[in-house]
Amino acid sequence: MAKKAIVMGATSGIGMEVAKLLAAKGWQVGIAGRRIERLQALTSQSGITCYQQIDVTSPDAPAQLLELIDKLGGMDLYFHSSGIGWQNNSLNIEKELKTVETNGLGFTRMVDTAFNWFATHHQNNSKARIACITSIAGTKGLGAAPAYSATKRFQNHYLECLSQQARMRHLPIAITDIRPGFVKTDLIAGSSYPLQLKPEDVAKHIVNAIENGKEVKVIDWRYDILVFLWRLIPRWLWTRLKITT
Numbered sequence: 295m296a297k298k299a300i301v302m303g304a305t306s307g308i309g310m311e312v313a314k315l316l317a318a319k320g321w322q323v324g325i326a327g328r329r330i331e332r333l334q335a336l337t338s339q340s341g342i343t344c345y346q347q348i349d350v351t352s353p354d355a356p357a358q359l360l361e362l363i364d365k366l367g368g369m370d371l372y373f374h375s376s377g378i379g380w381q382n383n384s385l386n387i388e389k390e391l392k393t394v395e396t397n398g399l400g401f402t403r404m405v406d407t408a409f410n411w412f413a414t415h416h417q418n419n420s421k422a423r424i425a426c427i428t429s430i431a432g433t434k435g436l437g438a439a440p441a442y443s444a445t446k447r448f449q450n451h452y453l454e455c456l457s458q459q460a461r462m463r464h465l466p467i468a469i470t471d472i473r474p475g476f477v478k479t480d481l482i483a484g485s486s487y488p489l490q491l492k493p494e495d496v497a498k499h500i501v502n503a504i505e506n507g508k509e510v511k512v513i514d515w516r517y518d519i520l521v522f523l524w525r526l527i528p529r530w531l532w533t534r535l536k537i538t539t
Contacts, residue, residue: 298322298366300359302348302404303376305332308427308477311497312373317341319501324366326359327376350376350400356407363411370416371504372408374426376400379442390441397445401426402452409456412467425470425504426453430517432473433524434532457509471510472500475517489516 299316303309305327317323317340325333326348333345346362348355363369378396380389405424412422431439432446450471457469477491496513503511512518527535 296320296322297370298324298368299371299373300324300326300362300366300369300408301373301375302326302350302359303374303427304336304345305329307375308474308493308496308500309373309375310336311493312375312500313342314340315497315501316371316373317343321371322366324362324369326362350404351395355400355403359404359407360411368415369408369411370422372405372412372422372424373504374401374404374408374424376404377427379431379439379445381438382440382442383438385440393441394445397442398448401445401449405452405456409460409467413463413465416466421466421468423468423470423504424453424456425472425500427472427474427500428453430473430475430512430521433521434527436537437533438537468507468509470504470508472503472513473511473517473521474499474513475520 299321301309301313301316301323304313304325309327313323313325313336322343324344324346325336325342326346327333328347328349330347333347336342337345344362344365346358346365348358376396379393382389405426408424416422426449428449429446431443432450436443453469453471460467460469474496475489475491477493477496491514499511499513512521
């Protein structure tokens with residue numbers, strides 16, 4: 295019997311590529327996002343089973359996710375790829391608050407809904423999985439993108455908490471925290487970030503990490519080295535560095 299996956303944020307970039315790859319590998323896939331025309335096009339072209347228009351910042355989003363799960367006939371994997379962010383050296387408050395709303399409140403709203411659904415619906419003989427795109431930006435505070443960096447750190451810790459809670463409650467729920475470097479998506483379009491990755495390549499790394507039960511996956515090896523080095527830099531020195539593009 296085919297496994298079933300919900301991909302939140304499938305209208306572009308990494309989410310779209312992961313949805314297509316899962317469908318190609320035989321998964322039944324339900325997709326969600328804000329842009330309904332893209333959801334419709336992807337469903338008709340890529341063997342996607344069903345779709346639901348969902349805005350993670352809406353209070354109605356949990357009910358809409360549950361509706362999509364019903365359409366799909368269940369769920370074995372919840373994949374979250376819905377996020378926004380800006381380089382914001384001018385500290386535009388609207389951009390900061392929108393980032394917190396999507397990456398903080400929206401993320402929590404949807405991941406908790408998926409976790410609670412798994413807690414009450416999934417059987418102990420088959421492990422469910424929640425996999426989320428966070429970022430290497432959560433490693434250290436990035437002054438050029440304060441809300442983005444801070445919300446990604448929040449996501450890293452939140453997923454760690456859920457992993458611990460699942461074990462404390464003896465729930466068959468596994469967590470995968472996926473931390474890519476800079477990916478060529480709409481999120482950083484027009485930027486000059488170095489070492490930009492292709493969404494298709496990142497999707498392959500992600501699906502491989504999910505299939506192999508990884509708890510944390512940095513993509514790719516170059517960013518693995520970069521993150522290791524970042525962690526060695528003391529706070530007093532880090533805050534004096536100019537890290538921007």
